[in-house]
Amino acid sequence: MRIGVLAVQGAFIEHEQQLASIANRFDEQIECIEIRQKTDLEDLDGIILPGGESTVQGKLLKNLELIDTLQAMILRGIPTLATCAGLILLAKTLENDSTKHLATLPVTVQRNAYGRQLGSFSVSSNVGEIESFPLIFIRAPYITEVSADTRILTVVDQHIVGVEYKNQIGLAFHPEMTNDTRIHEYFLQKVKDLANM
């Protein structure tokens, strides 16, 4: 399995480390490709959009001419895991903001929904079938609206912070910053299932 991790800015190495730590649980080899230019997008089986600053990542996606190809791949169904800034890149609409990035996930996202760094927090909650997962929120967004066919995975304090829509998983928190690998395993299983279909 070849997993592309968007590496234009942010905490992409943490995702790679997470994948490396569970690689032995899958019977095929897992290769991480750092996506920095168009040629890095060839022959991928899955995509991870990491945390970071969405304004920076969004701008670099355009400047480095990655955005159209990436968007087409996601719309064609490549399994995609997006965390924090990644969720903002995927969102179809942003609250009070006309900016659009990949716009492939039919949800509305509020950026910096918990305010500044002093509003950052961590809490434990279920994520879909995964029970009591440690959720780390850093200047995090949350989801204010979802389409009817989007599955809600996680709700914290009445705000939606995790969703799944077809091939896309969008999370407002950072599973890559914990020692808990269950979400990455779930994602890799999704990649594997699609490859075996």
Add this chain to the structure above:
Amino acid sequence: MDQTQYELNKGLAQMLKGGVIMDVTTPEQAKIAEAAGACAVMALERIPADIRAAGGVSRMSDPKMIKSIQEAVSIPVMAKCRIGHFVEAQILEAIEIDYIDESEVLSPADDIYHIDKTQFKVPFVCGARDLGEALRRINEGASMIRTKGEPGTGDVVQAVRHMRKMNSEIRKITAMSKDELYEEAKQLQVPFHLIQFVHENGKLPVVNFAAGGVATPADAALMMQLGAEGVFVGSGIFKSGDPAKRAAAIVQAVTNYKNAKLIAKLSEDLGEAMVGINPSEIKIIMEERGK
């Protein structure tokens, strides 16, 4: 600050990795920086080059000015307080700054003690010239480190020296046997558990950025190739001929720091770089502040 908060604060620095943090003095400059792709801005009244030119005592910026920048952009906003001036830090925490830079660029308020950063909820970044300084700051509660470089000069030589020194010291500790670590902790005047972390992980326990004297896309890529996880650009952008273009070029150079072809293209037609001054020409050596 409890352990969870410290992890969240280190985490914010991790989110800034691979990015460029730019010094700005007005909301307009902050907007230019954000549009150019800055991952955070440092709000200050005078950029280091002007602090040098003005002389005198340099202090924390007017909170009103900092707030106007917080309102202008959606990315994290940092601000500087003087070394050891914990009340300036309390003020910055009160206005909910995202990161405090306890900075040698300002005049030190205390020539012996740094701020006890464990007493704050808000995260701190501190400058360091070598591994000992870096680990002492981390022990005091810093959740991010940057090289000191020599701010406001446009001369990258000190930042290079500091980054090389830190990394060579890290490599040395990685290669030591466990029983040698106790003596190393003593030599560097740092707690044993931090030396042990470096020995086991081959890196600092927090994110390490380059700062001080970065003026061109090539300077930024140089620091990244030397092992920086991101770059602060102070005077280099708004003291140059075409700030927006130069800022965007530095952002892309940091992302693609190994791609010489792209950096060559990014370096074209940037207008005039800041003039800069050599270390032998300056009177105030900021890097020597706070050890």
